[in-house]
Amino acid sequence: MKDIKAKLTEKIKASFDTVSEKDYNGNRLDFHVDVKIIPQILTFLKVNLGYIHLSHISCVDWLEEGEFEIIYILWSPVEKLKVFVRTRINREKPVLPNIDMIWRQANTYEREMREMFGIEIEGLEGAEEFLLEDWQEMPPMRRDFQTEEYAEKTFWSREGREDAIDVREEIIKRSREEIPDFAKKYSR
Amino acid sequence: MREKATTLYFGPQHPGITGNMMIRLKVEGDTIIKATTEVGYLHRAFEKLQEKRNWLQSFTMMCRFCVPETDPMEELYARAVEEIEGREVPERAKYIRVMVLELARLASFMLWYGGQNGSLGLYTMGQWSVGDRNYILDLFEELTGGRIYHMYIWPGGVRRDLPKGFEGRVLKTLDYLEKRLDDYDDLMFDNAIFKKRTQGVGIVDKATAVEHGVVGAVLRGCGIKSDIRIDDPYEVYDKLDFIVPTSDGADIWSRALVRRQEARQSIRIIRQVIDTMPGGSVYNKIPNPQKWKLPKGDAYVRAESVRGEVGLYVVSDGGTMPRRVHLRGAAYVHGITLLEDVLVGENIADVSAIMNSLGTCPPEIER
Amino acid sequence: MINDKNSQKIVDIIQNWARKHSIWVLAYGTGCGAIEIPPTMTSRYDAERLGVRGAATPRQADVLLVTGYLTTKTLKRVIRVYEQMQDPKFVIGFGSCTINGGMYYDSYNTIKLLDKYLPVDVYINGCMPRPEAVLAGFGKLQEIIAEGRANGAQKYKDNLEWYKANQKKIIPSLLTTDYNW
Numbered sequence: 157m158k159d160i161k162a163k164l165t166e167k168i169k170a171s172f173d174t175v176s177e178k179d180y181n182g183n184r185l186d187f188h189v190d191v192k193i194i195p196q197i198l199t200f201l202k203v204n205l206g207y208i209h210l211s212h213i214s215c216v217d218w219l220e221e222g223e224f225e226i227i228y229i230l231w232s233p234v235e236k237l238k239v240f241v242r243t244r245i246n247r248e249k250p251v252l253p254n255i256d257m258i259w260r261q262a263n264t265y266e267r268e269m270r271e272m273f274g275i276e277i278e279g280l281e282g283a284e285e286f287l288l289e290d291w292q293e294m295p296p297m298r299r300d301f302q303t304e305e306y307a308e309k310t311f312w313s314r315e316g317r318e319d320a321i322d323v324r325e326e327i328i329k330r331s332r333e334e335i336p337d338f339a340k341k342y343s344r
Numbered sequence: 345m346r347e348k349a350t351t352l353y354f355g356p357q358h359p360g361i362t363g364n365m366m367i368r369l370k371v372e373g374d375t376i377i378k379a380t381t382e383v384g385y386l387h388r389a390f391e392k393l394q395e396k397r398n399w400l401q402s403f404t405m406m407c408r409f410c411v412p413e414t415d416p417m418e419e420l421y422a423r424a425v426e427e428i429e430g431r432e433v434p435e436r437a438k439y440i441r442v443m444v445l446e447l448a449r450l451a452s453f454m455l456w457y458g459g460q461n462g463s464l465g466l467y468t469m470g471q472w473s474v475g476d477r478n479y480i481l482d483l484f485e486e487l488t489g490g491r492i493y494h495m496y497i498w499p500g501g502v503r504r505d506l507p508k509g510f511e512g513r514v515l516k517t518l519d520y521l522e523k524r525l526d527d528y529d530d531l532m533f534d535n536a537i538f539k540k541r542t543q544g545v546g547i548v549d550k551a552t553a554v555e556h557g558v559v560g561a562v563l564r565g566c567g568i569k570s571d572i573r574i575d576d577p578y579e580v581y582d583k584l585d586f587i588v589p590t591s592d593g594a595d596i597w598s599r600a601l602v603r604r605q606e607a608r609q610s611i612r613i614i615r616q617v618i619d620t621m622p623g624g625s626v627y628n629k630i631p632n633p634q635k636w637k638l639p640k641g642d643a644y645v646r647a648e649s650v651r652g653e654v655g656l657y658v659v660s661d662g663g664t665m666p667r668r669v670h671l672r673g674a675a676y677v678h679g680i681t682l683l684e685d686v687l688v689g690e691n692i693a694d695v696s697a698i699m700n701s702l703g704t705c706p707p708e709i710e711r
Numbered sequence: 712m713i714n715d716k717n718s719q720k721i722v723d724i725i726q727n728w729a730r731k732h733s734i735w736v737l738a739y740g741t742g743c744g745a746i747e748i749p750p751t752m753t754s755r756y757d758a759e760r761l762g763v764r765g766a767a768t769p770r771q772a773d774v775l776l777v778t779g780y781l782t783t784k785t786l787k788r789v790i791r792v793y794e795q796m797q798d799p800k801f802v803i804g805f806g807s808c809t810i811n812g813g814m815y816y817d818s819y820n821t822i823k824l825l826d827k828y829l830p831v832d833v834y835i836n837g838c839m840p841r842p843e844a845v846l847a848g849f850g851k852l853q854e855i856i857a858e859g860r861a862n863g864a865q866k867y868k869d870n871l872e873w874y875k876a877n878q879k880k881i882i883p884s885l886l887t888t889d890y891n892w
Contacts, residue, residue, distance in 0.1 A: 183576065184644075210557050212644060214657045214670045227657065229644050236575060238644065260685075261557045261677045287384035287710055288820070289784040290883050296392060296819055303392050304817035310881055311823045314811035356785070357792050359738040359767045363745070364785060385785045386742065389818045396817065405814065411746040411839075458749060475754030492746055492839045707743060 160235050161185050167205065172197055186240040191226075194243060195253050198228060202258060207232045207239055210258075213265040215273050219299040222247045224273060228255075250275040272297035349377060352692065356385050360463060360696030363706035365679070371692060379687035381680050387710040394669045399425060399499070400633035402666055407493045409671055410708040413452040415445050416649045417671065418497040420656040423578060425499040427643040428660050432628060437501035438579045439621045443514070444487070444496060445579075445647070446610045446617070450521065451480040452650040453607040456700065457528055460600065463696035464541050469531055476524050479517050486510065501627025511618045518611050525607060533604070542596035546686055546698040549594050556682045559674050560652020561606065562702055565599035567592045572648040584616050596701040603650075637664050651675055651703030673708030680709065723859060730773070730799055731853045732762040737772035737796070741789060742779025744805045747839055756842040763849050769795040774852070777829075779839075780808040780821045786828060787882050793829055800864050801856070803848055804834040813838055827877045830863035 164185065165177050172193055178186040189197055201207040207230040216225045228241040245252060254277050256263035266277045267286045274295035285291075294301050355366035364385040370378040390409065394402035406421040407414035419441055426433060454477035461469035481491045486507060488494040496503050532538055548558060550566050563570050571588040573581040589605035591598035630636060638660040646655040652674030659668040679702070686698060740748065751758045752765065766772035769792045781789060793802070804825045807813035812823030825831055832855065835848035855861045867874060 208554055209559075211646070211653070212655050212657055212670070212672045214668070216659050216668045227642075229655070229657070231576075233570060233575060238576075240644070259557055260555050260681050264676060264680045283382075285384075287387040289384065289787070293819075296389065299395075301392075301819075303389065303396065303819045306819045307812075307817050307823070310819075311812070311821075312827055313816070313823055356788055357737070357739040357769065359765070364739075364741055385782060385788070387782055387784070388780050388815050388821045393815070393818055408743060408814075411743045455749070458753075470749065471754050474749045478750055478755045481750075490839075491841060 157183060160237055164205065164237070168197070171200060183236055184238045184240065186242060188242050191243045191245050191252065194241070195255055195258065197241060198255055198258055201230055201239065205232070206234050209233065210262060211238070213262060213269070215269050215275065217273065217297065217299045224250050224275065226252060252277050254279045256280070271295065274298065354695060362459060362699045362704050365706040367687070367695065369687070369692065369695070374691050376687050376690055376692065379684045381684055383680065383706060383709050385710070386707045390711050391669055394666055396665065398633055398664045399636050399638060399666065402669060403498055404495055407495055409711060410673060410705050411492060412455050412705060413448050413649050414493060415448040415497060416647045416654050417656070418495065419445060420645050420647050420654060421658070422497050422499045423645045424643040424656050424658040425638065427645065428641045428658065429638050431500055433501055434625050434628065435622050436624045437626045439617050440502050440506065440626060441497050442579050442581065443614055443617045446614045447480055447483060449650055450607060450610045451477050453603060453610070454480070456603060456650060457532070460697065460700045461532060461538070463700045464538060466535065466538065469528065472524070473528060476521060479520065483514060483517060500630050503627070505626045514614065514618060518614060522611055529604065539597065541694070541697065542600065543593070544595050545690065545694050546596045546701055547594050548682065548686060552685065557677050558682060559677065560648065560703065561599050561602045561650070562652065562678060564588065564590045564602045566594040572646050572653050576646060578645070578647060584613055586613050596697055599701050635664065637662065649674060651678065651705060671708070671711055673705065675703060675705040675708045678702040679704040679706065727857050727859055731856045734763045734774050734849060734852065735766040735772050736763060736774045736776050737769055737792065738765045738767055739775070739792060741777055741781060741785050742806070742808070744778030744839055747842055747845060748778065751842040751845045756846060758846060758849065761846070761849060761853070770797060772796055773800055775800065775802045777802065777804050777809055777825060779806040780813070780815050781825065782820045783822065783881050786822055790828065790878055798864055801832045801852060801861050802829050802863055803852060804831045805845070806840060807836055807838045810834055810836060822881065828874065830866045832861050832863045
């Protein structure tokens with residue numbers, strides 16, 4: 157596994173300059189890259205190095221640092237290695253290159269990312285609305301969207317939920333009263 | 345003469361659809377020329393809610409991601425948390441986890457038998473297999489207290505040890521189910537109508553499979569041998585002996601053949617697990633859940649469910665709550681782009697069968 | 712001759728008795744509760760012996776089974792489906808999340824109280840309710856139908872404006888026509 161990782165790092169570094177890697181235990185290897193070379197590095201990994209399976213695309217909102225982190229997770233069935241390609245983009249004006257010509261299923265991930273985080277994907281096809289309908293607020297998966305506040309404001313709550321009075325004592329007291337005499341000896 | 349194209353809305357309220365989703369079909373006569381999926385009817389924002397729960401509270405949400413097979417999600421979450429934290433799992437717990445996972449697979453196969461045949465009008469199979477599935481759910485109920493939502497496999501092990509004599513009851517159920525699987529074969533694979541309606545329908549060939557990132561039985565149905573349990577082994581799957589069936593037809597029929605084999609392999613795995621299960625404790629105690637903090641880090645773990653590879657990406661920022669929990673279901677790939685491409689050129693009557701065969705599970709797509 | 716008050720009563724009793732034994736449930740799995748419907752309908756629990764069976768289209772169905780949480784997107788379709796159903800019609804709320812939101816109480820996309828939007832006749836609680844609980848729910852529905860208390864549809868007609876206002880509050884683009892019965 158060590159050789160495979162070293163070889164892969166060497167090949168990547170030979171073709172791209174601004175790449176830094178981080179090694180993990182087991183079959184995982186991370187590459188931190190610049191957002192501009194995302195399509196190139198993913199194509200390179202898929203076509204030249206055999207990382208044919210795009211396992212996941214995820215986005216993490218680092219609100220405190222003002223950045224979104226995008227993680228592409230690839231898998232090679234031959235080398236049995238998970239490769240993470242990570243990039244960070246500005247949170248204020250997030251733009252991401254489209255990769256659905258490399259993997260068709262990336263389209264779904266990107267549509268979701270566009271709707272849930274408000275990230276603009278260059279040249280992405282497909283309807284604007286993916287999971288939500290008539291959504292007026294900010295993209296809901298951003299950290300600063302307060303879901304509980306929104307739910308309180310929009311939907312009614314069942315009465316009796318707000319007060320946190322402990323009623324267990326009362327219930328036990330009442331239920332004790334109704335216990336018939338013969339059953340008294342079994343009660344707590 | 346060319347017929348006029350019409351738009352047909354398939355779902356969300358439709359008896360043939362596998363859950364709450366909608367497909368907009370453009371049809372010419374009986375043939376589909378374009379399909380557009382519309383999802384989001386089940387989007388209950390789990391991933392947002394999990395950011396507001398602590399590590400143990402968000403564990404209870406995991407099993408609700410996809411109802412036909414709930415245990416892989418729990419196991420994924422447990423494994424991701426263990427990977428971030430570096431927590432050890434007792435050997436016995438790993439064996440119990442594999443047993444529960446395989447029982448869940450078996451239960452999900454039973455549901456698939458009913459759904460696949462129900463979509464073609466063979467309702468007897470539904471009565472048989474969904475009825476027999478209850479025997480597995482009974483075992484789950486005894487073990488975990490719940491029929492559907494188990495919340496059993498948690499970070500650090502499993503929630504409690506097997507009840508006394510449980511293994512015997514599992515073996516007894518397996519003996520019964522093995523006999524029943526033969527009955528299903530007689531009903532399903534010897535059936536001329538089933539054969540005629542499934543062979544050559546819903547083709548996913550190798551090129552499409554690679555282009556779409558197809559996983560699981562759909563990938564094995566087109567002749568590619570791939571199984572997370574062997575390629576990227578987790579728990580104790582590397583110590584167990586089982587085969588990964590493949591088939592070359594690339595249609596509904598060959599996917600059915602693959603699943604038929606896999607159900608039997610699940611039974612074989614459970615028997616092996618029970619034979620070789622070691623003793624010992626079943627969980628490492630976790631700290632007070634209110635104050636339980638995980639170190640900074642992230643993990644991506646994968647497991648094999650009936651529908652294919654399920655992955656979970658968990659990020660911790662060093663706090664008491666997850667920063668991000670992101671599930672990648674098999675249906676996320678199969679249910680949208682692949683389905684749209686496969687449906688083109690098929691008949692309206694086959695839509696339901698194709699959806700069942702691809703394992704379209706809307707709650708997993710929408711989360 | 713039916714104008715006579717007593718005769719009307721007898722007709723009602725017979726009608727309710729008949730209705731009670733043919734509860735056709737609309738096949739619409741709106742949430743995760745749909746997973747316990749196949750076991751309820753098949754060999755072990757066999758709800759069909761009570762006259763409960765599936766119906767493919769809203770026009771033929773008597774009962775709308777709201778199986779679990781309702782997202783705002785689904786709620787719009789559920790309202791549409793409910794209004795397409797013919798009288799007599801009943802609604803069963805299935806699972807804790809229809810009662811008070813359940814574990815989705817702070818979700819931005821799911822409603823918390825079903826009875827603000829649709830008239831619910833019977834609630835079945837639990838997450839997830841067992842098939843026995845579902846059967847008990849159907850039993851309860853039969854009971855109140857027989858007693859003539861299952862008047863959800865009438866309630867909906869009488870308070871249509873209130874229901875519509877509630878629905879429009881969370882679904883701005885509610886496209887259903889304004890019915891006048």
